[in-house]
Amino acid sequence: MSRYSVFRLFREGLRNQTGWTRAWRDPDPKPAYDVIIIGGGGHGLASAYYLAREHGITNVAVLERGQIGLGNVGRNTTIVRSNYLFPENNLFYEKSLQLWEGLEQDLNFNVMMSQRGVINLYHSDSQRDAYARRGNSMRLNGIDAELLDREQVRALVPVLDFDNARFPIQGGLIQRRGGTARHDAVAWGLARGADRLGVDIIQNCEVTGIRREGDRVVGVETTRGYIAAPKIGIAVAGHTTQVASMAGVRIPIESHLLQAFVSEAVKPVLDHVVTFGAGHFYISQSDKGGLVFGGGLDGYNSFAQRGTLPEAEHVINEGVALMPLLSRLRVLRQWAGVMDMTFDGTPLICKTPVRGLYVNGGWCYGGFKAVPGSGWCFAHTVAKDEPHALNAAMTIERFRDGGMIDEKGAGPFPWLH
Amino acid sequence: MTQPQTHRLAYGGRIDRSRTLRFTFDGRAYEGHPGDTLASALMASGERLIGRSFKYHRPRGIVTAGPEEPCALVELRTGACREPNTRATVAELYDGLEANSQNRWPSLALDISAINQLVGRFLPAGFYYKTFMWPASFWEKVYEPIIRRAAGLGRAATATDPDEYESIQAHCDVLVVGSGAAGLAAARAAGAAGARVILADQDFELGGGLLLEPEQEPWRQGMLAALSGMPEVRLLPRTTVFGFYEHDVLGAVERVSDHLPVPPEHGVRQRVWTIRARQTVLATGSTERPIAFPNNDRPGVMLASAAMTYVRRFGVRPGERAVIFANNDIAYNAAFALHDAGIAVAAIVDVRKKDSKRAAAAADRGIAVKLGSVISDVKGSRDIHGISFRSVNGTAERVLDADLVCVSGGWNPAVHLQSHTRARLTWDNDLAAFLPGKPVQAERSAGSAAGVFGIARCAADGAKAGLEAAAALGFRDGAAFELPMPDAEIDPKVKPFWEVKAKGKAFVDLQNDVTTDDIRLAHREGYTHIEHAKRYTTHSMATDQGRFSGILGTAVLAEARGETIEKVGVPTFRPYVTPVTWGAMAGRHAGHHLQPVRRTPLHHWHVRNHGIFLETGLWMRPLYYSATRETGWDPILKEARAVRQAVGICDVSTLGKIDIQGRDAGMFMDRLYTNTFSTLAVGKARYGLMLREDGMVFDDGTTSRLSENRYLMTTTTAKAAEVLAHMEFYHQTVWPDLDVRYCTVTDQWAQMSVAGPKTRLALQGCVEGLDLSNEAFPFMGVGDATIAGCPVRIYRVSFSGEMAYEVATPAGYGERVWEAILEAGKPHGILPYGLEALGLLRIEKGHVAGPELNGQTTARDLGFDKMMKKKGDFIGRVNGERPRLMDSDRPRLVGIRAVDPSFEKRLRGGAHIVDRPNSKASLGWATSITRSVELERWLGLAMVRNGPDRIGQRLYATYPLKNEVVEIEICSPHHVDPENLRVRA
Amino acid sequence: MLRIDCPWCGTRDEAEFKYGGDATAKRPPAEGDGAAFYEFVYDRGNPKGWHQEWWHHVAGCRQWLKVVRHTVTHEIRSVAKATDDVTVPPA
Numbered sequence A: 001m002s003r004y005s006v007f008r009l010f011r012e013g014l015r016n017q018t019g020w021t022r023a024w025r026d027p028d029p030k031p032a033y034d035v036i037i038i039g040g041g042g043h044g045l046a047s048a049y050y051l052a053r054e055h056g057i058t059n060v061a062v063l064e065r066g067q068i069g070l071g072n073v074g075r076n077t078t079i080v081r082s083n084y085l086f087p088e089n090n091l092f093y094e095k096s097l098q099l100w101e102g103l104e105q106d107l108n109f110n111v112m113m114s115q116r117g118v119i120n121l122y123h124s125d126s127q128r129d130a131y132a133r134r135g136n137s138m139r140l141n142g143i144d145a146e147l148l149d150r151e152q153v154r155a156l157v158p159v160l161d162f163d164n165a166r167f168p169i170q171g172g173l174i175q176r177r178g179g180t181a182r183h184d185a186v187a188w189g190l191a192r193g194a195d196r197l198g199v200d201i202i203q204n205c206e207v208t209g210i211r212r213e214g215d216r217v218v219g220v221e222t223t224r225g226y227i228a229a230p231k232i233g234i235a236v237a238g239h240t241t242q243v244a245s246m247a248g249v250r251i252p253i254e255s256h257l258l259q260a261f262v263s264e265a266v267k268p269v270l271d272h273v274v275t276f277g278a279g280h281f282y283i284s285q286s287d288k289g290g291l292v293f294g295g296g297l298d299g300y301n302s303f304a305q306r307g308t309l310p311e312a313e314h315v316i317n318e319g320v321a322l323m324p325l326l327s328r329l330r331v332l333r334q335w336a337g338v339m340d341m342t343f344d345g346t347p348l349i350c351k352t353p354v355r356g357l358y359v360n361g362g363w364c365y366g367g368f369k370a371v372p373g374s375g376w377c378f379a380h381t382v383a384k385d386e387p388h389a390l391n392a393a394m395t396i397e398r399f400r401d402g403g404m405i406d407e408k409g410a411g412p413f414p415w416l417h
Numbered sequence B: 001m002t003q004p005q006t007h008r009l010a011y012g013g014r015i016d017r018s019r020t021l022r023f024t025f026d027g028r029a030y031e032g033h034p035g036d037t038l039a040s041a042l043m044a045s046g047e048r049l050i051g052r053s054f055k056y057h058r059p060r061g062i063v064t065a066g067p068e069e070p071c072a073l074v075e076l077r078t079g080a081c082r083e084p085n086t087r088a089t090v091a092e093l094y095d096g097l098e099a100n101s102q103n104r105w106p107s108l109a110l111d112i113s114a115i116n117q118l119v120g121r122f123l124p125a126g127f128y129y130k131t132f133m134w135p136a137s138f139w140e141k142v143y144e145p146i147i148r149r150a151a152g153l154g155r156a157a158t159a160t161d162p163d164e165y166e167s168i169q170a171h172c173d174v175l176v177v178g179s180g181a182a183g184l185a186a187a188r189a190a191g192a193a194g195a196r197v198i199l200a201d202q203d204f205e206l207g208g209g210l211l212l213e214p215e216q217e218p219w220r221q222g223m224l225a226a227l228s229g230m231p232e233v234r235l236l237p238r239t240t241v242f243g244f245y246e247h248d249v250l251g252a253v254e255r256v257s258d259h260l261p262v263p264p265e266h267g268v269r270q271r272v273w274t275i276r277a278r279q280t281v282l283a284t285g286s287t288e289r290p291i292a293f294p295n296n297d298r299p300g301v302m303l304a305s306a307a308m309t310y311v312r313r314f315g316v317r318p319g320e321r322a323v324i325f326a327n328n329d330i331a332y333n334a335a336f337a338l339h340d341a342g343i344a345v346a347a348i349v350d351v352r353k354k355d356s357k358r359a360a361a362a363a364d365r366g367i368a369v370k371l372g373s374v375i376s377d378v379k380g381s382r383d384i385h386g387i388s389f390r391s392v393n394g395t396a397e398r399v400l401d402a403d404l405v406c407v408s409g410g411w412n413p414a415v416h417l418q419s420h421t422r423a424r425l426t427w428d429n430d431l432a433a434f435l436p437g438k439p440v441q442a443e444r445s446a447g448s449a450a451g452v453f454g455i456a457r458c459a460a461d462g463a464k465a466g467l468e469a470a471a472a473l474g475f476r477d478g479a480a481f482e483l484p485m486p487d488a489e490i491d492p493k494v495k496p497f498w499e500v501k502a503k504g505k506a507f508v509d510l511q512n513d514v515t516t517d518d519i520r521l522a523h524r525e526g527y528t529h530i531e532h533a534k535r536y537t538t539h540s541m542a543t544d545q546g547r548f549s550g551i552l553g554t555a556v557l558a559e560a561r562g563e564t565i566e567k568v569g570v571p572t573f574r575p576y577v578t579p580v581t582w583g584a585m586a587g588r589h590a591g592h593h594l595q596p597v598r599r600t601p602l603h604h605w606h607v608r609n610h611g612i613f614l615e616t617g618l619w620m621r622p623l624y625y626s627a628t629r630e631t632g633w634d635p636i637l638k639e640a641r642a643v644r645q646a647v648g649i650c651d652v653s654t655l656g657k658i659d660i661q662g663r664d665a666g667m668f669m670d671r672l673y674t675n676t677f678s679t680l681a682v683g684k685a686r687y688g689l690m691l692r693e694d695g696m697v698f699d700d701g702t703t704s705r706l707s708e709n710r711y712l713m714t715t716t717t718a719k720a721a722e723v724l725a726h727m728e729f730y731h732q733t734v735w736p737d738l739d740v741r742y743c744t745v746t747d748q749w750a751q752m753s754v755a756g757p758k759t760r761l762a763l764q765g766c767v768e769g770l771d772l773s774n775e776a777f778p779f780m781g782v783g784d785a786t787i788a789g790c791p792v793r794i795y796r797v798s799f800s801g802e803m804a805y806e807v808a809t810p811a812g813y814g815e816r817v818w819e820a821i822l823e824a825g826k827p828h829g830i831l832p833y834g835l836e837a838l839g840l841l842r843i844e845k846g847h848v849a850g851p852e853l854n855g856q857t858t859a860r861d862l863g864f865d866k867m868m869k870k871k872g873d874f875i876g877r878v879n880g881e882r883p884r885l886m887d888s889d890r891p892r893l894v895g896i897r898a899v900d901p902s903f904e905k906r907l908r909g910g911a912h913i914v915d916r917p918n919s920k921a922s923l924g925w926a927t928s929i930t931r932s933v934e935l936e937r938w939l940g941l942a943m944v945r946n947g948p949d950r951i952g953q954r955l956y957a958t959y960p961l962k963n964e965v966v967e968i969e970i971c972s973p974h975h976v977d978p979e980n981l982r983v984r985a
Numbered sequence C: 001m002l003r004i005d006c007p008w009c010g011t012r013d014e015a016e017f018k019y020g021g022d023a024t025a026k027r028p029p030a031e032g033d034g035a036a037f038y039e040f041v042y043d044r045g046n047p048k049g050w051h052q053e054w055w056h057h058v059a060g061c062r063q064w065l066k067v068v069r070h071t072v073t074h075e076i077r078s079v080a081k082a083t084d085d086v087t088v089p090p091a
Helices: A006-015 A042-055 A089-099 A101-106 A125-142 A150-156 A185-196 A236-244 A309-322 A322-330 A367-384 B038-044 B110-116 B138-150 B181-192 B208-212 B214-229 B302-314 B331-340 B357-364 B418-420 B455-472 B515-523 B530-537 B552-561 B582-586 B601-608 B634-647 B665-672 B722-733 B760-763 B811-828 B835-845 C033-042
Strands: A035-038 A061-064 A118-124 A146-149 A171-175 A200-202 A205-213 A218-224 A227-230 A231-234 A254-263 A273-276 A281-285 A291-301 A330-341 A348-349 A357-361 B019-025 B030-031 B071-074 B083-087 B098-099 B166-176 B197-200 B233-236 B237-245 B249-254 B270-282 B287-288 B301-303 B321-328 B344-350 B370-371 B371-380 B384-391 B398-399 B404-408 B410-415 B426-428 B434-435 B443-445 B508-509 B610-616 B619-625 B648-651 B656-661 B684-691 B697-707 B712-716 B741-742 B751-756 B782-789 B791-795 B804-810 B890-898 B912-914 B924-930 B938-947 B954-959 B964-971 C001-005 C011-014 C016-023 C050-054 C066-068 C076-081
Touching: A035 A042, A042 A061, A042 A125, A042 A367, A061 A185, A061 A273, A089 A101, A089 A125, A089 A291, A089 A367, A118 A125, A118 A150, A125 A146, A125 A171, A125 B912, A125 B924, A125 B954, A146 A150, A150 A171, A185 A200, A205 B443, A218 A231, A218 B270, A218 B722, A231 A236, A231 A367, A236 A254, A236 A330, A236 A357, A254 A309, A273 A309, A281 A309, A281 A348, A281 B030, A291 A309, A291 A330, A309 A322, A309 A330, A309 B582, A309 B890, A330 B582, A348 A367, A357 A367, B019 B038, B030 B038, B030 B601, B166 B181, B166 B455, B166 B582, B181 B208, B181 B214, B181 B270, B181 B455, B181 B665, B197 B214, B197 B237, B197 B270, B208 B214, B208 B455, B214 B233, B237 B270, B237 B418, B249 B665, B287 B302, B301 B302, B301 B697, B302 B404, B321 B331, B321 B371, B331 B344, B331 B404, B344 B371, B344 B384, B344 B398, B370 B890, B384 B404, B410 B418, B410 B434, B418 B443, B426 B619, B426 B890, B434 B530, B508 B552, B508 B634, B515 B530, B515 B552, B530 B552, B601 B610, B601 B619, B601 B634, B619 B634, B619 B835, B634 B835, B648 B811, B648 B835, B656 B665, B665 B684, B665 B712, B665 B722, B684 B912, B697 B782, B697 B938, B712 B722, B712 B804, B712 C033, B722 B741, B722 C066, B741 B835, B760 B791, B760 B811, B782 B811, B791 B811, B835 B924, B835 B938, B835 B964, B835 C001, B890 B924, B890 B954, B912 B924, B938 B964, C001 C066, C001 C076
Parallel strands: A035 A061, A035 A231, A061 A200, A118 A273, A231 A357, B019 B098, B166 B197, B166 B270, B197 B233, B270 B443, B301 B404, B321 B344, B321 B404, B344 B370
Antiparallel strands: A118 A171, A146 A171, A205 A218, A218 A227, A254 A291, A254 A330, A273 A281, A281 A291, A348 A357, B019 B030, B071 B083, B071 B098, B237 B249, B249 B270, B287 B410, B371 B384, B384 B398, B426 B434, B610 B619, B648 B751, B656 B712, B656 B741, B684 B697, B697 B712, B751 B804, B782 B791, B791 B804, B890 B938, B890 B964, B912 B954, B924 B938, B954 B964, C001 C011, C016 C050, C050 C066, C066 C076
C-alpha cells in the first residue's frame, strides 16, 4: 500500500508513476464477517473505517451493489457545515465537522476540505430572528457562527444582487468553518483507509436478502453468495426501505429526487458557499472553477437518478436572481440523486426491532457533510449495540412517541424537508 | 493593421465573399465574411494558436468545426456581455465581433503557466489527492488559492447582463432534431403526412452534412423550400435541443441574436423552448473522433472532417501540407477535399494494412498512402512542422514535413439525447461505436445518428423514420418526394484503433489535459470503473463533456482492464448536450421579476402616502409610513401609540379569506379546527386553531358564521393557500360525503383593521346601517353596513388588544372606504399603521403569529389546551397526544420582559433563555420581541421549558452572536390587558 | 417534466400540480387509536416501482387526483378522481 507524500510523488514522477498500487484491494467475500455494512457510499465506508479504527473491529465487509462512491456521495454539491438549530443535530454535525477537519491527515488522502465559509442569507427581520435562534444555539454549543448585516455580506460576496433583487438581502448567518470538500475523494480516501485497516470492500455484490433466525439477523444473501454476520448495518440512502424490508423492517423514509448542477469552469468569482433565503438555491465554486449549485427536491417519490426540466428552470431562475453575473455563463450538466427523506428532516442512526440489524439513513439532503460523523456514530452503535449520546435521538421510535426533530417545522411531509 | 486572409481559398465555400465583416482577437484586427464562424475566420488569416489548456497551459488550436470543440474557446464580447468559454467553432461571425483568448498570462503566445509542462511528470492525474496536506492549515491559506487562480477557463462578466431572454412553450406531433439529410427527409415525410413538425438544428444553416456536398445543394434547397411551404412545419435553426426529459418533453435553446452585435430593440438574445413532442426523430448525426498519439494536441492537429469542413464550407485552407491519419475509408474524403482545394496531401497514414479501393483512388490523385502505419509524434509547439510515423508494430520512424494533421478514428453516432431517456446503448463492432439502443420513450434515431452513413442512405432512413413517427400518431397519407442522388460506394467500417504508444504525452481529453498514461495510472490505482477513472482523471468532465474524445479514455481503460469497450462503457450522458446559458433558462424571471408581486387593493394609497414596503412572501406590505423615509423605531412607536391611545387603521387585506357554504359546513369546520364552530351563533366570529395531522399547529384565525350554512374563514397571510389545499384534501379524499363547498375570496376583499380606544367614535362618523354600540354590536359580532355608500362587512375582532373593528369591503371600494374612515377618524387622531406597529401591538397583547406558529409547536405549547375539544374528531387530535408532545418540559409560550426598563440592554428575537448569564444550557428562545409602548421597555414572547411554571422567575436572554445577555422576567404572554377588557369596551 | 392527464381538465404540465404523497394511506375513523394514526401519517411503502399517489391540481380544477406513477421511469399509468378505486400494476 503506497503512502502518499510529496517525496513519493517526486519519486514516482521520476519513474513514470509505475510504482503506485491499488488504493484499495478488490477481495472476494469471505464466508463470514463480524460486521457487514450494506452500502459502499460515504456512510457505509465511513462506518467500516471507524469500526476498524475506533473499535478495533476489522473483520468487516462493505458490500456494494455496484461501485463504491457513485451514489449520493458522488452526486452532491460537496457542502460541509454544522449550522443546525437543535442540539440533537448541531452537536452531531459538529462532531462530523471536527472529524472533517482532521480527515486528510487521518486518511493520508487529500479530500480538499476547504473551510471557505457557509453563508445563509436572510431577507426579513423574522428570518433574521430565526437564523439568530439557530446561530445562538450553535454558539451555546461551542460551534462557530456569526450574524452578518447586509454590508458585511456585500464585503464578502460582492457579486450578489444587492440592488434590484425581488427579495432584498438583509444579511446572513455565516459559519466560517463550513465549506466544501471534494466529494469523490472522500469516498476513495475512506475506502483506502478502511482497506488499510483490514476491511474488505466488495464491489459488484448486491444484497438480495437478509437471513434471520428468530428475532436476530445471521447473514445476507448476495449475488456473490451467502455471507454470514451477526451484525448487519444498512447504509444505502434512498434504498433504505427496500433493504430493511428484506429483514421485515419498515422504516419511515421516502425516496425523493434532488438535482444538482455545475456550470462551465470560470476564473474565481465566488469564494463562499451561499444559500438563498427566499427560495431554494445554494451555490459554491469548485477549485476547478465550475459553479456547483442546487435547489429543492423535485417533490415526488422517485428513484430516478435523472435530472428534470421544471426544477432546473426553477433553480436557475433563483441563481440568476441572486447572482446576476451567472446570466451569461453556461450550465454544463445536471444530474440527480435519490434522497432518503425522513418525516422530520433528521436522520436515523439506530437499532431496529430486529437484533443485530442497524440502520443508518434518512439523510435527506444533508448526508454528505455527515459522512464522518455518521460513520463514527454508526460504528459506535453497531460495536456497542447502543447509540452514542450524539445519535441517541436519531431513532425510528421518535415518530411514535412524538420526539420529532423538525428543524424546518415542515411537518410529516418528506418532500418538504 | 488588419491581418490579411492569407488562408482563404480563392473560391468555394458557403461564405458571402461580397461582404466583409471586421473583428478583433486579442486586440488584433481581422476580417471575414458572412457565413464564417470565428474559428473559420481566424483560420482564414492563418491563426493557429487560439487557447491554452487547463492544466499544462499547452498551446491549443482549432480541432473541430462544431459544438464539441474542446480547445478553441474564447471570451466573446466584452464588458457586461463578456461570455467566457465560447466555442469559436460555432460562434457566428458578425461585424465588430471582439474576442479574447483566455486562461493565459500575460499573453497567449507567452504564457508563464506553461512552465507546468516542465514539471508535468510530477503532476499526474489526481496528484492533488496525494499532497498539499501538510501542514493542515496551508490548504485554505496557501495551496487552494493558488490552485483556484490557476484553474477556471475564461472570466465571467461582473456587470449585469444587459440582454433579455425568454421561454416559449411548444407542442408538436413530431420533433426532428438535426437537419442533415436524415432530418430533412424525416421532417418532410412527417409533415407531408399531416403531422405538426418542429425541425431544430444547432447550426445557423440547415443541412448538416449536406453543407459539405455541393452536388447535393439542389436537393437541400428543394427540401427546405418544400418544408417552408408546409404551414404546420416550423424550422428552428440555431436551436440546440439540449435535453430529452421524461414524458417526451425536450428542452431546446434558440440563439436568436447571438449572430448580431446586439439584439434588436425589444428582441431577445436567446429563447428556451420547452417542447412537448408526441414523437421525436433523433437525426443528430455523428461526430468524428480522434486517435491518441504523442502531441496529438498541437495546434494544426484536427479532425479530418473538420479540415474538410473548413475547406468545403468556409473556403479556408487549414494548412499547406497535410497528413491524414485514419483507420477508415470515410476519412479519405477529407484527403480528397483538401487535395481538390489545392492543399498538398503529404500522405495518408492508414492504420489498416489491407489495401482498399480508397487507397487506389488516393494513388490516382498522387497521394501517398502509408498502409499499416501510425503517427508516432508531432513536431512543433505553437505550430507544427512535421510528423513522425512508423509501421503499426515497428519502431523505425520516418518523418514527413507537414503543417496539418487530419485525424480520423471513426465516427460516434450522437446518441446523447437518446441516452437521456435511459435507453441502453448498443455496441456496433463494424463501426466500433455505440449506437442508440431500444427506445424507451417515443423516439427513434435516423441517419448517421443510427449508424447509417452516406447522404442518400441517411435521407432514406430519415424518410422512413419520419413516416413511422407520423404513422404512430395516425398520420398515414403523405406525398412521396425525391431522395438525393445515390451515394458513392463507401464502407463505413473502421478498424478499431485508439492509441499510438510512443514517447510523449498522448491526450484523451484535450481540454482537461488527460493523457493515456493518466488513464492507465487510474487503472493501476484501482479506479477501474469508467466513472471512477473519469472522476479521478477528470477525463470527459470538460466543457465538451467527453463528446470530442470520451471514447478514447474508455478504449485505453478497456485495454488496461483487458476487456472490451462495450463492457467498460462510457460515462452516462446527461443533459446538457451542449452547455446552456443560465440567462436563457431563467428567461424573464431575472432580477425583480423572479416572482410575481401581490399588491393589496390599498397598495397605491400606501405608495402615495409614503409607505415603506417590505416583501412578505409575494405580498408587498407597508412596514410603516414616513415621508422622510426615516429609519429606526420612532415612526413605528408613533403609529403604535396612536392605536393604544386613540385610533389607527391598518391594511389587513392579505389575510386569507375562504367562503364556506353547505349543509355540513359546521361539521367540516369542527373537524378542521380544534375547537367547535357548529355551535357558533349566526352573526358571530370565533377564534379558531387548526392542527396538522401530526398534532402541530398549522394555522389560526377568526371565522364567522354568516348564516346557518355559511362561514367565512380567515387564515394567516402566509398559510392562505396551504389552508385551502388542506381543506380540499380532507374534504375530497377523507370526507367526500360532506355537503360543503368553499373557495378563496382573499383577493375579492379589501380589509382594514380599525383599532384603538376611539375606534367606535371614529367609525360612528362614517358607518351607516349598523349600530356600533357595545350593547348592539358586542365583541366578536359580525354585521353588514355601508361606508361612504360602499357595502362593508364589519367584524368586531382585535389583534392589537384594543377595541377594534375589521372592516371588509369589495376590493374595488377599498380606497374609498379607507379614506372615509381616515376622514371620520381625523378629529380623533387617527393614523394609518403598518406591519411593524401591527407586530408590536400583537406582541404586547400576546397574540401568536408566524414566529410562534412555526410548525414546531403544539396547541398545548402555545397555551391553547382549552381550545382542544374533548369530544369528536378533528385533524391532529390523536397524533397530538403522543407522549413526548404532552411532556410539560417542552418549551411553552410565555411572555418575557427586560428587567431594566432603560431600552439600553436590548432584547432580540432569536435570543435563548438561560438561567445564569454564562449558562450554555438553553431553556428556550425568544420568538417575538418588540419595544413596548405600553410598558416602555423591551418585551416579547418566548418558548421556554416549563414556561408557565416559571412565571415570575428572573432569567436571562442570551444572544451570543452579539455577546449580549439581558436579565428578563418571565410573565404572562399577555403584557397588555390580560383581562381582555379593552376589546370588550 | 411530468404531464398529468387530469380527468377533469385534460393533460397538463407538472407545474400546475402539487404533490400530496402516498394515496394508499387511509385516515382512520375518529375512534382510531394511536397506532392507526401513526400509520396514516408515517408508515409508507415507498415502493421502487408503481406508486399510488396524490396530486392536487392547484392551478386547474383544484381536485385531488389519484395517480399511479412509476418511481423509476416516472411513467404515469393512470390518473383517477379522488374517490375512484384504482389498480396498481405489480412492481
